[in-house]
Amino acid sequence: MNVGLLTGGGDCPGLNAVIRAVVRRVAAAGGRCTGILEGWRGLIREMTVPLTVAETHGIVGLGGTILGSSRTNPYKNPETDVASVRAHFEALGLDALVAVGGDDTLGVALRLHKDFRFPVVGVPKTIDNDLDAADFSFGFDTAVNIVVEAADRLRTTGESHRRVMVLETMGRRCGWIACYAGMAAGADYILVPEVPVDLGRMLDSLARRRQAGRHSALVVVAEGARLEGPADPACYPPRDAPGMPRPEGIGASVAWIIENRARVETRTLVLGHMQRGGIPTAADRVLATRLGLAAADLALRRRFGTLLTHRGGQIAEAPLTAENIGPRSLDLAYYDAAAASFA
Structure with missing residues (x-):
């Protein structure tokens, strides 16, 4: 059996562990793997590389993905690109495809399966x-640990200069990274998309902290949080490309508000892609390896149009549906726990 393997969308720590696990399980069953380079772009342009046990040895601890990635979506040009995906899949002699990605990458996999019974198995991935x-996706634990390390460092310099330090995290439309990392770092306030931003409450909290003799503070802000009304040009995020918002800039807006309303010197740090890079944590390596092995098993059993789920610590097979690859917001029980320590 010839199993194709691609990684699409934003990269994250743990992708190489998935690749390694798939290759090993397929090879043990007498099959072989073909790596598709740069996500769906690789099938559109027929860019591939053979994947063997020897070539993937030692990559479990590498960040990023040895296959490369892109946000290419063949359904943006269906008449040419979807046809190319199908033609090159056949030309490469592939029997199955393991697609590792987030909602966009898996959304393409879903459409291909629905439209053409494309033999695909999906592996969810997102920091x-x-x-x-x-419940928890690989890459998330590594990203949180990177944010916590940065927050701990910001805390010390903030205390030295009696400043408020605002740390902006990734997370797109949800606040998992900001909430988890903020709680772990003992942040003095956390702003997430799922909770309406109450600037008055935040400023009162920071004021009470200073009145109690604590002259510095750490505020963690999720990039997807939104302010009510304009505060500064930084409120309006730039865009990566037409139709692709890059929700960056909320941290600068929050810092501007704190400095101008509370009259406290404030600095901002946007971690950005630092959260995607570097070596994966042990937890992410283990989870990614388990998912890779399970994905290979589904492909070998020809269980196509499926998606792996990770709930309650268990990995299971589920239908590849729009609902299963849909968005998941922050569980507000975590935010309530974090908010209990706000001044």
Whole structure:
């Protein structure tokens, strides 16, 4: 059996562990793997590389993805690109495809399966932890640990200069990274998309902290949080490309508000893609390996049109549906726990 393997969308720590696990399980069953380079773009342009046990040895701890990635969606040009995907899949002699990605990558897999019975198995992936298929997705733990380390460092310099430090995290439309990392770092206030931003409450909280003799503070802001009404040009995020918002800038807006309304020197740090890079944590390596092995098993059993789920610590098979790859918001029980420590 010849199993194709691609990684699409934003990269995250743990992708190479998935690749390694799929290759090993398929090879043990007497099959072989073909790596598709740069996500769906690789099938459109027939860009591939052979994947063997020897070539994937030692990659479990590498960040990023040895296959490369892109946000290419063949359904944006269906008449040419979807046809190319199908033609090259046949030309490469592939029997199955394991697609590792988030909602966009898996959305393409879903459409191909519905439209053409494409033999695909989906593996959910995102540092943002915002896919309904998983309680926790690989890459999330690594991203949180990177944010916590940065927050701890900001805390010390903030205390030295008696400043408020605002740390902006990734997370797209949800606040998992900001909430988890903010709680772990003991943030003095956390702003997430799921909770309406109450600037008055935040400023009162920071004021009470200063009145109690604590002259610095750490505020963690999820990039998807939104202010009510304009505060500063930074409120309006730039865009990566037409139709692709890049929700960055909320941290600068919050810092501007704190400095101008509370009259406290404030600094901002936007971690950005630092949260995607570097070596995966042990937890992410283990989860990614388990998912890779399970994905290979489904492909070998020809269980196509399926998606792996991770719930309650268990990995299981589920139908590849729009509902299962839909968005998942922050569980507000976590935010309530974090908010209990706000001044």
